Amino acid sequence: MSEQGIGGQYVPLLDTxxxxxxxxxxxxxxxxxxxxxxxYQFIANSKSIRPICITEDVDFRNMSFVKKICWWxxxxxxLLSIIMLSVRTDRLSDVQxxxxxxxxxxxxxxxxxxxxxxxxxxxxxxxxxxxxxxFRMEHTPAFAICVFGLFYYILSISFFFKYMGPWMREKFGTxxxxxxxxxxxxxxxxxxxxxxxxxxxxxxxxxxELEVIPGWLTTTSGILLVVLGIGSxxxxxxGTGYNTYYWYDMVTDxxxxxxxxxxxxxxxxxxxxxxxxxxxxxxxxHFRSVPMLVAGVVDLVLINLFxxxxxxxxxxxxxxxPKQKEESYKSTPSNI
Numbered sequence: 633m634s635e636q637g638i639g640g641q642y643v644p645l646l647d648t649x650x651x652x653x654x655x656x657x658x659x660x661x662x663x664x665x666x667x668x669x670x671x672y673q674f675i676a677n678s679k680s681i682r683p684i685c686i687t688e689d690v691d692f693r694n695m696s697f698v699k700k701i702c703w704w705x706x707x708x709x710x711l712l713s714i715i716m717l718s719v720r721t722d723r724l725s726d727v728q729x730x731x732x733x734x735x736x737x738x739x740x741x742x743x744x745x746x747x748x749x750x751x752x753x754x755x756x757x758x759x760x761x762x763x764x765x766x767f768r769m770e771h772t773p774a775f776a777i778c779v780f781g782l783f784y785y786i787l788s789i790s791f792f793f794k795y796m797g798p799w800m801r802e803k804f805g806t807x808x809x810x811x812x813x814x815x816x817x818x819x820x821x822x823x824x825x826x827x828x829x830x831x832x833x834x835x836x837x838x839x840x841e842l843e844v845i846p847g848w849l850t851t852t853s854g855i856l857l858v859v860l861g862i863g864s865x866x867x868x869x870x871g872t873g874y875n876t877y878y879w880y881d882m883v884t885d886x887x888x889x890x891x892x893x894x895x896x897x898x899x900x901x902x903x904x905x906x907x908x909x910x911x912x913x914x915x916x917x918h919f920r921s922v923p924m925l926v927a928g929v930v931d932l933v934l935i936n937l938f939x940x941x942x943x944x945x946x947x948x949x950x951x952x953x954p955k956q957k958e959e960s961y962k963s964t965p966s967n968i
Contacts, residue, residue, distance in 0.1 A: 671729050676806035680889035681880050684873045711866040714874070718821035719744040720814070722874050736811065740818055747822040751829050767833045771923075774830040778927050781827020785820045786934040790942045792816060793882055806884050813883045824931075828912065831924045838922050850917045857914030864907035867896035877904075882946050905935050 668674035675681070683689050686707065692700060706725070713721040719741055723729050730737060750767055757764040792813065800809040869877045871894045881888050896903045912928035915921075 668728070669732055670807065671733060672807040672811045675810060675875075675880065675884060675886070678886060680887055681875050681884070682873075682889045684871075684876065684888060684890060685892055685894060686870055686873055688873070707870075708866075711869050712862065714869065714877070715862055715865050717744045717748060718818055718825065720874065720878070740815055743815075744818060744822065747826065750826075754829075754833060769830055769833050771834050771837075774834045775923065777830045778827040778923070781824045782927060782930055782934060785824035786938050788820045789817060789879075790938055793879075793942055793946060797883055798885075801885060806886070810880070810883055814878065817878065828915065828924060828927060831921055831927060832915075832919050834923070836920070842920050842922075845920075847920070850920050854914040854916070854918030857910040857917065859914075861908050861910030861912070861914060864896060864903040864910065868903045868908065871895045871897050879943075881950065882943070885950070887950050902936075902939060905939050906932075909935070 690703070695703065710722045710725075720737075721741075723737055753762060754767050756762040757766055797809060797813070800812065804812075871892055876888060880886070896907075900906060909928065909932045912931055913925065916924035916928055
């Protein structure tokens with residue numbers, strides 16, 4: 633892909649003529665320029681979800697070298713914070729969106745920061761900045777919270793896509809459904825994250841058995857896996873766009889304008905469902921936590937079951953022209 637973004641080079645998935653598809657692409661910037669008073673209604677009225685690759689509507693040709701560097705640095709932190717905080721931090725730079733949805737977004741961002749605060753406090757305590765050991769938990773309640781978090785996440789989003797979402801679209805409309813979804817999935821992600829975190833504040837297990845494995849080895853391997861996991865998710869968002877990372881096509885029943893095969897998608901079809909799970913295994917190695925390793929395996933199995941029985945059937949139904957069925961399975965971007 634050139635520095636100008638993917639431009640007009642894309643593979644349309646809808647059964648439209650070349651003229652119609654080109655018209656959609658040419659008119660995209662005009663639609664964005666006209667903007668919206670309600671972002672969610674704007675999406676609900678769209679014929680397809682765009683942009684896909686995050687560089688699609690970025691004109692690098694008219695940027696100076698310094699502006700390009702600033703754009704890439706800013707994008708890096710957007711991607712990183714979206715993955716870490718499980719909230720659309722890219723919207724902090726979208727003045728038009730914030731002007732009309734500041735209260736809604738502020739509540740979502742505040743909830744995310746509040747959910748992360750115990751982990752931040754615990755980390756500061758571990759580094760001697762705050763009192764150490766503020767948060768401690770015995771194994772039984774921690775395991776129960778972890779199991780609940782793992783299964784709540786996967787079952788809640790599965791239930792939404794199979795039953796709740798279609799019902800809400802018919803009852804309340806696509807715009808309100810999408811708006812509700814952003815809070816719904818953020819809550820599910822936060823619950824899952826807390827489920828993993830509580831395993832780090834329990835008494836250590838199998839300490840003697842693990843003494844044969846050097847600490848530097850597990851720490852180094854863990855950090856590398858975490859970097860691999862986060863990097864894979866960042867690559868996925870880069871190639872498929874912020875909206876696709878949040879399953880916008882499945883939530884709204886509006887198809888993505890096209891699929892892409894750029895970056896990480898040239899090598900693996902579902903990076904966030906495979907390599908992206910490296911964060912869980914990396915954390916398990918870093919904390920030398922057998923329970924977290926088991927939780928990572930369970931999470932990996934559950935998310936791929938979701939992909940097989942919920943997401944891919946939805947993809948097959950939405951992009952069901954016979955010629956494109958097989959390609960849909962190979963190229964469909966996966967989410968968190």
